[in-house]
Amino acid sequence: MDTGELLIQRTDPAESDAAAMVLAMEEEIEALYADRPGSIHSVGATAAEMSAPLGGFLLVLSEGRAVGCGGFKRLDPWTCEIKRMYLSPEARGRGLAARLLAALESQARALGYVRARLDTGDRQPAAKRLYEGAGYRRIADYNANTMASLWFEKAL
Numbered sequence: 001m002d003t004g005e006l007l008i009q010r011t012d013p014a015e016s017d018a019a020a021m022v023l024a025m026e027e028e029i030e031a032l033y034a035d036r037p038g039s040i041h042s043v044g045a046t047a048a049e050m051s052a053p054l055g056g057f058l059l060v061l062s063e064g065r066a067v068g069c070g071g072f073k074r075l076d077p078w079t080c081e082i083k084r085m086y087l088s089p090e091a092r093g094r095g096l097a098a099r100l101l102a103a104l105e106s107q108a109r110a111l112g113y114v115r116a117r118l119d120t121g122d123r124q125p126a127a128k129r130l131y132e133g134a135g136y137r138r139i140a141d142y143n144a145n146t147m148a149s150l151w152f153e154k155a156l
Contacts, residue, residue, distance in 0.1 A: 006099070008100060009061065012057070017059060018066070025084055025086030045071065045084055050084070054073070060091070062091060067087060069086055070100050070104050072116070078113060078114045080108045082108075085101065085104070092126070098133070101131075117143075118151075119148035121148055121149050139151050139153045
């Protein structure tokens, strides 16, 4: 998806720019919840899980520089889980998160998923607003993520 200076493209989640974005996201979340027990790694989202044929991964480029990422993995034949969605601080507030989420949903639909799930934490109000604004509804804990306190689902 190309919108002028912004490009959202499929990539290998193990590729260096993608891996750097995932690492930045993990470090930010670990710091945000440092006073709580648990780890972002309590729920796996490996490069292999977020790769074809059952998953996908997108990189957000602004003026040729990686500024964000997101992926999804299979939970069951009809349900995917959106994972590792992240925008660098300087890329926030420009509507890129909504574009990235829509692109991830489109990729998931193309693979036959009819439902997407995701989680976030209570210290991420922008993420909560994004997901609710995109039509996600709150559900019970489905993955025992120790860093999450809010779980969502949407029909694709």
